[in-house]
Amino acid sequence: MLSLNRQAIALISDHADPAAEIGSEEAGGQNVYVRHVGETLAALGWQVDMFTRKAHADDESIVQHSPHCRTIRLKAGAEAYIPRDRLFEHMPEFVDSFQTFQRTQGMNYPLIHTNYWLSAWAGMELQKTSGIQLVHTYHSLGAVKYQSLVEIPQVANTRLRIEREILERANCVVATSPQEQETLRSLVSTRGQIEVIPCGTDTANFRLTSKAHARAKLKLDSREKIILYVGRFDERKGIETLVRAFALLKSHNLQNLKLIIVGGSSANMPDGDERNRIEHIVDELGLKDSTFFAGRIGHDILPLYYTAADVCVIPSYYEPFGLVAIEAMACGVPVVASNVGGLKFTIIPEETGLLVEPKDIEGFANGIHRILFDELWVRKMRKQASANVNQRFSWTGVTIQLSELYRHVLARSIMHEQAWSYKVPSITRSA
Ligand code: UDP
Structure with missing residues (x-):
């Protein structure tokens, strides 16, 4: 009209x-x-x-x-x-x-x-x-x-x-x-x-809600520690760094860790090739049973994935802004992200997430570990992360x-x- x-x-x-x-x-x-x-x-x-x-x-x-x-x-x-x-x-x-x-x-x-x-x-x-x-x-x-x-x-x-x-x-x-x-x-x-x-970001859609409810809706085990990636399959998104950091964490005998990778791909397209490459690395590192490729998820369901997660990881080589960071924080999920571009602007280190040098596998593993195993700090971060987005990025x-x-x-x-x-x-x- x-x-x-x-x-x-x-x-x-x-x-x-x-x-x-x-x-x-x-x-x-x-x-x-x-x-x-x-x-x-x-x-x-x-x-x-x-x-x-x-x-x-x-x-x-x-x-x-x-x-x-x-x-x-x-x-x-x-x-x-x-x-x-x-x-x-x-x-x-x-x-x-x-x-x-x-x-x-x-x-x-x-x-x-x-x-x-x-x-x-x-x-x-x-x-x-x-x-x-x-x-x-x-x-x-x-x-x-x-x-x-x-x-x-x-x-x-x-x-x-x-x-x-x-x-x-x-x-x-x-x-x-x-x-x-x-x-x-x-x-x-x-x-x-x-x-x-x-x-x-749409702060009415991406907002603080119950983690237990989100896990139940997605049929995810409430005892698992969930590490989440959301984004396109593109080599410059650094998914490989995350997978290798995940393998490092698993090698320390940590129980109940799960990696969920959200993002669409099509066969014979560049994102399909990148997904195959990542799946191959997951296989090679023996992570198949603890990694779940969720495919493309729309914004109607995506808040459940953020809310169900314990940490969201953004290992990009570069991001001019990085919408995923503010979506995750709006849902109260602390973020471990590369210390690049707009991620330095949106994430407040130690208050709403952590920044790590891109490609630093050990740095990402340490950051994820800190967030997964410090419950009191994370409880505070959840509120701060969501408030930060509401204030600055609606x-x-x-x-x-x-x-x-x-x-x-x-x-x-x-x-x-x-x-x-x-x-x-x-x-x-x-x-
Ligand atoms: N996204 C989505 N479903 C997916 C994967 C990604 O809706 O399966 C959305 C995500 O929620 C975000 C956008 O795609 O809104 C990615 O934006 P970002 O700025 O993080 O990265 P870009 O794609 O611009 O490099």
């Missing part, structure tokens, strides 16, 4: 479909971010259209999420899976499809919020022929990613150039943590406007900050202001 009184804005998320099922190859934090930001912006009074590439022939072209928020899937290349590194060549068609949609539907978006570098390119192309204002969120940075890759993809130079251009040309870039802001300044460009507005609070930013950008464009005088409003409690 469109409303003439509402200001229409577009969110562009080239590969990460906001209407997709979350938790496998192309569907992770970015999908969750765009979907929640879009729906919450609509609740705040905007008309929100979220554009993505149509990647499956039998997907609907338009999905209406709520009266003023919809996902629009545009034709750009074959209606089939195309790896991100090969999507750039289809982005001109994406821009054409966007313009055709605008024209035929009589839509006009004065502001576009782009997500990921491919969408940034589309946004800058659209800006060439219209007076749109651009806001951008990176979600992942080539300059960081390529540091840890042995084989750099062909598209790398283009990506690095676009990531610099969008920082210098967008009306504002949204960094999701002060650590991302620092990285942008040191690795991308010293020019351009950056505001720090974090990601959020979607409503976060989206109010984005909404204010958009208003400022739009007002500035009308007034032709030169100086940037915006201050992100603070959120101190969940809205």
